[in-house]
Amino acid sequence: MSDQDFILVDEEDKERSTENNTEKNTGNNTGGEDGQPDRDAVTESPSAGTVKDEIAAAEKKEEDSEDEYEKICFICHRPESVTGKMIELPNHITVCPDCMQKSFDAMTSGAVDLNRLMNTPGIQFLNLSDLENMQPRQQKIKKKKEKPKEFHQLDIRKIPAPHKIKARLDEYVVGQEYAKKAMSVAVYNHYKRVAAGAADDIEIEKSNMLMIGPTGSGKTYLVKTLARLLDVPLAITDATSLTEAGYIGDDIESVVSKLLAAADNDVEKAEQGIIFIDEIDKIAKKQNSNQRDVSGESVQQGMLKLLEGSDVEVPVGANSKNAMVPLTTVNTKNILFICAGAFPDLEGIIRERLQKKTSMGFNAELKDKYENDKDILSKVTVEDLRKFGMIPEFLGRLPIIFTLKGLDKDMLVKILKEPKNAILKQYQKLLALDEVRLDFNNDALEAIAEKAMKKDTGARALRAIIEEFMLDIMYEIPKDDSIGEVIITREYIEGTGGPVIRLRGQEMPLLG
Incomplete structure (x- = not known):
C-alpha cells in the first residue's frame, strides 16, 4: 500500500470522526424550549459495569491481535494465509507456490512455446514495472499474536521402570528374554537422560542400540511394540535405500523427515521419538573396492x-527438500536410534576368532562345539563387527549391542497362540464376527510351525501359511449359517484331509 493510500485512509477517518462528533453534539442539544432534554428522546443507558466490561473485552481483543498486511498471489489472487509462504519476485511481485509450480511445469513440459510467445503482438511491451501496477493490493487482516510455545519436559516419575517395560513386552513378544531385558534398560535410561536434561556438569551419553538377529526373529516387531507401549512417534526405514547426499536414493536425513511426519509435524514430539533403521548390515564397508x-x-x-x-x-509435509516446501529444524540429540540387521556372514567371523586357540590337541572338541553352536551370535564383539565392515566411529555411537535368537519350532508354536494379538486369536476374532468358533489341534499348530521352519524366514512365514489354508474356510462360512464351529487338524494343514466342521449339534466333514 502506497503512502498516498495511507493519506486517503486518514482523511476518510477524519471525515467520519467529524460526522460522529456533529451527530453527538446535535443529540446533546436536543430538548424542549426550556433547554431541558426531551423525555421522549431519552433512552435507557447501559449500566456502568456493563460499559467497563465491554471496554475491557475490547482492550483484551486488541492485545491478542494486531493489524498486518497479507501478501496476495499475482496469478490466483489468493492470500498468503491460504497458499502458504509466497515467493517474492523483483518489483514487489509475489506468487504462491502452487502457481509457480504450475508455471514451471507448463514451461518445462513443452506446453508453452516460448518462440511463439515472443512473437505475440504486444508481448514485447510488457515489463516488470507494468506487472507491479497489476499486482493485487495487499489485504489488511487481523492476526492473533503467537503465544510462546511451552516445552513439555518429561517427568522422570512417569517413565516406566525396566521391569514394567519388559512385562508389557512379554504380553506381545514370545521369547527373546535377554533382548527384551536389554532394550527395557536402555530405553529407561534414555528417557531418564532426556528428562534430566543438562541440569549439571555430567552429560549422559545416548543409549542408541544395535540389534543382531536372523531374519524373522522379531527385531522390527519388538521395536514397533516398544514405541506403541511408550506412546512415542516411530519412524522405520531400510538402510538399503540410503545413499550419500547427492546420489540417487534417500538422503540420510530423510529418516528424520519420516519421524517428523509420524509426529504429525510436531517438532517437540519428534525430538523425543524413536528411529529404527533395519538392514543396517547392508551398509557395511565393501572390502577391496577402489x-x-x-x-x-x-x-x-x-x-x-x-x-x-x-x-x-x-x-515439512514432504519427503524431500524442495524450494516450494518450508523447512524446519529438528535436533536429534534426544532421538533414540535403534539399528538392526541379520549380519549373515558374522557367524563365520566369530567362529574364526574363537577357533584360533582350538586348532589342535585337547581343544578339538571345543572347536566342534563352536561349529554347531546355534547361539554363536551372542558371543559377538565390536572387533567382529569391525571386521564385518562397520567402521569404529559408527559402532562407538551404538553402545548397546545385543542379539536375538533364531526361532525354533516350540517358539513358533508359542508365537501362534500366546501373545495378546496372536495370529490365531486374530482369525478366531474374524470368525467370531460370523458367530463361528475356530479351534486348532496341537498337532495342527506343530504342522504350521514345521512349514514355517522350512521357509527359513522365521515368524514372517506364519501368517502366509495360515492365510493359505484359511482362505477356503473364510469363503465358505458366510454362505452357510448352520456352521457353528471349525476345527483345524494336522491333516488339513498337510493337505491330506479337511477341517472338522460342526453344525448346530452335529459333527461331520464338509470341506476338504
Whole structure:
C-alpha cells in the first residue's frame, strides 16, 4: 500500500470522526424550549459495569491481535494465509507456490512455446514495472499474536521402570528374554537422560542400540511394540535405500523427515521419538573396492552426527527438500536410534576368532562345539563387527549391542497362540464376527510351525501359511449359517484331509 493510500485512509477517518462528533453534539442539544432534554428522546443507558466490561473485552481483543498486511498471489489472487509462504519476485511481485509450480511445469513440459510467445503482438511491451501496477493490493487482516510455545519436559516419575517395560513386552513378544531385558534398560535410561536434561556438569551419553538377529526373529516387531507401549512417534526405514547426499536414493536425513511426519509435524514430539533403521548390515564397508562406496562406508560416515545429536533441516509435509516446501529444524540429540540387521556372514567371523586357540590337541572338541553352536551370535564383539565392515566411529555411537535368537519350532508354536494379538486369536476374532468358533489341534499348530521352519524366514512365514489354508474356510462360512464351529487338524494343514466342521449339534466333514 502506497503512502498516498495511507493519506486517503486518514482523511476518510477524519471525515467520519467529524460526522460522529456533529451527530453527538446535535443529540446533546436536543430538548424542549426550556433547554431541558426531551423525555421522549431519552433512552435507557447501559449500566456502568456493563460499559467497563465491554471496554475491557475490547482492550483484551486488541492485545491478542494486531493489524498486518497479507501478501496476495499475482496469478490466483489468493492470500498468503491460504497458499502458504509466497515467493517474492523483483518489483514487489509475489506468487504462491502452487502457481509457480504450475508455471514451471507448463514451461518445462513443452506446453508453452516460448518462440511463439515472443512473437505475440504486444508481448514485447510488457515489463516488470507494468506487472507491479497489476499486482493485487495487499489485504489488511487481523492476526492473533503467537503465544510462546511451552516445552513439555518429561517427568522422570512417569517413565516406566525396566521391569514394567519388559512385562508389557512379554504380553506381545514370545521369547527373546535377554533382548527384551536389554532394550527395557536402555530405553529407561534414555528417557531418564532426556528428562534430566543438562541440569549439571555430567552429560549422559545416548543409549542408541544395535540389534543382531536372523531374519524373522522379531527385531522390527519388538521395536514397533516398544514405541506403541511408550506412546512415542516411530519412524522405520531400510538402510538399503540410503545413499550419500547427492546420489540417487534417500538422503540420510530423510529418516528424520519420516519421524517428523509420524509426529504429525510436531517438532517437540519428534525430538523425543524413536528411529529404527533395519538392514543396517547392508551398509557395511565393501572390502577391496577402489570405487567410492556411496551406499556403504559413506552412509556410515554421514550418520555419525545424526546418531550423536545435531540440528537437521527437514521439509515439512514432504519427503524431500524442495524450494516450494518450508523447512524446519529438528535436533536429534534426544532421538533414540535403534539399528538392526541379520549380519549373515558374522557367524563365520566369530567362529574364526574363537577357533584360533582350538586348532589342535585337547581343544578339538571345543572347536566342534563352536561349529554347531546355534547361539554363536551372542558371543559377538565390536572387533567382529569391525571386521564385518562397520567402521569404529559408527559402532562407538551404538553402545548397546545385543542379539536375538533364531526361532525354533516350540517358539513358533508359542508365537501362534500366546501373545495378546496372536495370529490365531486374530482369525478366531474374524470368525467370531460370523458367530463361528475356530479351534486348532496341537498337532495342527506343530504342522504350521514345521512349514514355517522350512521357509527359513522365521515368524514372517506364519501368517502366509495360515492365510493359505484359511482362505477356503473364510469363503465358505458366510454362505452357510448352520456352521457353528471349525476345527483345524494336522491333516488339513498337510493337505491330506479337511477341517472338522460342526453344525448346530452335529459333527461331520464338509470341506476338504
